[in-house]
Amino acid sequence: MQLASTGSVPEGRPAGRPVSRQVLADHVYEELLASLMDGRLEPGAAVSIDGTARELDVSPTPVREALARLEHTGMVRRVALKGYRVAPVFTQEDFAELMEARLAIEPVNARLACARLTPNHLKELEQAVVDLKDAPRGPSFAEFRGYLEADERFHRLIAEQTGNQFMVAAYAALGGQIQRFRLFGGVGITDADHAIAEHQAVLDALASGDPQKAEAAMAEHVRKVRGRAIADAPAD
Amino acid sequence: MQLASTGSVPEGRPAGRPVSRQVLADHVYEELLASLMDGRLEPGAAVSIDGTARELDVSPTPVREALARLEHTGMVRRVALKGYRVAPVFTQEDFAELMEARLAIEPVNARLACARLTPNHLKELEQAVVDLKDAPRGPSFAEFRGYLEADERFHRLIAEQTGNQFMVAAYAALGGQIQRFRLFGGVGITDADHAIAEHQAVLDALASGDPQKAEAAMAEHVRKVRGRAIADAPAD
DNA sequence: TCCACCCCAGTCCTATAGGATCTGAACATG
DNA sequence: CATGTTCAGATCCTATAGGACTGGGGTGGA
Numbered sequence: 001m002q003l004a005s006t007g008s009v010p011e012g013r014p015a016g017r018p019v020s021r022q023v024l025a026d027h028v029y030e031e032l033l034a035s036l037m038d039g040r041l042e043p044g045a046a047v048s049i050d051g052t053a054r055e056l057d058v059s060p061t062p063v064r065e066a067l068a069r070l071e072h073t074g075m076v077r078r079v080a081l082k083g084y085r086v087a088p089v090f091t092q093e094d095f096a097e098l099m100e101a102r103l104a105i106e107p108v109n110a111r112l113a114c115a116r117l118t119p120n121h122l123k124e125l126e127q128a129v130v131d132l133k134d135a136p137r138g139p140s141f142a143e144f145r146g147y148l149e150a151d152e153r154f155h156r157l158i159a160e161q162t163g164n165q166f167m168v169a170a171y172a173a174l175g176g177q178i179q180r181f182r183l184f185g186g187v188g189i190t191d192a193d194h195a196i197a198e199h200q201a202v203l204d205a206l207a208s209g210d211p212q213k214a215e216a217a218m219a220e221h222v223r224k225v226r227g228r229a230i231a232d233a234p235a236d
Numbered sequence: 237m238q239l240a241s242t243g244s245v246p247e248g249r250p251a252g253r254p255v256s257r258q259v260l261a262d263h264v265y266e267e268l269l270a271s272l273m274d275g276r277l278e279p280g281a282a283v284s285i286d287g288t289a290r291e292l293d294v295s296p297t298p299v300r301e302a303l304a305r306l307e308h309t310g311m312v313r314r315v316a317l318k319g320y321r322v323a324p325v326f327t328q329e330d331f332a333e334l335m336e337a338r339l340a341i342e343p344v345n346a347r348l349a350c351a352r353l354t355p356n357h358l359k360e361l362e363q364a365v366v367d368l369k370d371a372p373r374g375p376s377f378a379e380f381r382g383y384l385e386a387d388e389r390f391h392r393l394i395a396e397q398t399g400n401q402f403m404v405a406a407y408a409a410l411g412g413q414i415q416r417f418r419l420f421g422g423v424g425i426t427d428a429d430h431a432i433a434e435h436q437a438v439l440d441a442l443a444s445g446d447p448q449k450a451e452a453a454m455a456e457h458v459r460k461v462r463g464r465a466i467a468d469a470p471a472d
Numbered sequence: 473t474c475c476a477c478c479c480c481a482g483t484c485c486t487a488t489a490g491g492a493t494c495t496g497a498a499c500a501t502g
Numbered sequence: 503c504a505t506g507t508t509c510a511g512a513t514c515c516t517a518t519a520g521g522a523c524t525g526g527g528g529t530g531g532a
Contacts, residue, residue, distance in 0.1 A: 068304040101402035108340040166337035173409040
């Protein structure tokens with residue numbers, strides 16, 4: 001994440017080769033992603049190529065490439081010859097659709113992951129749950145960012161542990177959006193205690209080695225998230 | 237897909253301006269996609285930015301943007317500072333993983349689509365099956381290209397008819413790859429008769445209006461595709 | 473014969489420049 | 503006051519140029 005200042009490489013090092021020469025477009029990508037996650041870029045707002053380039057003090061070329069990559073995550077939309085705009089906010093319908101999709105994919109992931117779970121994998125999952133418990137849950141986004149990160153990591157790890165690249169791809173097609181639904185209504189994290197308990201239940205089911213139980217636990221978790229989020233959502 | 241015929245535009249049009257001004261990067265994208273589908277670009281081959289630019293007689297900038305978009309389809313892989321390469325061929329394991337993922341997603345799509353199927357949608361699906369039957373199935377790729385297109389269209393229509401943007405996204409995350417698995421082994425289309433019958437069965441189940449039947453028919457179709465493809469695959 | 477070094481072509485990556493188009497505001501006109 | 507026009511700025515899009523690195527081939531020396 002942090003990029004090494006390319007100029008300050010000490011002379012002592014053998015071949016002057018920077019630790020990891022980073023492509024500028026990658027940096028721009030990360031920067032835009034952070035702006036989107038933090039809500040600094042509001043939904044519907046235009047993302048000017050030239051403007052972003054000036055702001056980040058780079059040329060438009062890497063910005064263009066970064067936006068092209070961002071487009072397929074669903075965070076921004078592109079209209080030819082018109083530019084890019086931040087994707088619109090989630091509606092209740094959008095949220096319901098997302099949960100339906102998660103319900104189709106994630107329990108299967110849990111079942112598959114359970115069948116080939118290693119102690120090492122289990123350790124990573126346990127760490128994610130611990131991080132979830134320890135994460136601060138203040139009202140501002142910066143404060144519960146760690147919580148969201150741990151949440152997303154837990155689910156992503158399960159997808160990766162299926163060993164199935166396509167299940168990972170399918171999950172990733174949703175993942176970018178999963179973060180954003182939290183912003184809808186701006187209610188923040190109100191269900192942390194329930195969510196942590198459910199994550200623990202999924203973890204226990206996985207540890208038990210019974211794929212059926214793991215699948216059921218994950219399905220229940222997703223259903224409950226849906227139920228709570230709809231209940232918490234502003235009447236609008 | 238089909239371009240609107242431009243004939244109806246009155247002659248008064250101030251000369252020169254094409255009906256739909258196309259961004260060059262879009263053209264490059266389509267061109268590269270066709271090369272990948274047709275097998276002109278072999279798996280593992282390097283895709284040089286400058287070289288492609290020279291070949292298509294454009295500057296590297298649009299090529300770079302087109303490749304950035306292609307990357308997330310899984311057709312090409314990028315290594316920072318090293319360039320792009322065509323994704324490697326499918327192995328039997330890759331194929332098994334793909335089918336597992338389809339089995340998780342597509343039957344759900346069939347169930348959801350069944351619940352909100354309109355006569356208009358049904359018509360489109362019927363057309364896809366008709367096209368599948370009529371498509372030539374010669375040995376070369378150019379000859380069975382129409383067959384693959386109709387096959388993909390049938391499944392994509394069902395995903396779209398769920399009305400769930402995330403299910404479409406999840407399907408699309410697999411779709412680009414779905415086309416490519418046909419190339420593994422280069423056995424061509426050997427199961428057209430069976431596949432057509434199964435598509436017809438899925439269509440009938442959808443038309444019956446019973447979501448359970450639709451889900452089951454799709455699941456059976458995917459399972460049978462897997463079974464046939466593994467049987468047909470070269471011993472290797 | 474084998475190894476070290478150098479040169480060079482190819483490539484990726486970024487910056488810069490310029491053309492075409494769109495937007496919006498100021499201005500003129502009925 | 504309403505409407506059409508003009509013009510300047512912003513923006514998108516593409517081409518071109520140059521820096522930095524990589525890999526291969528040739529040359530000279532051990």
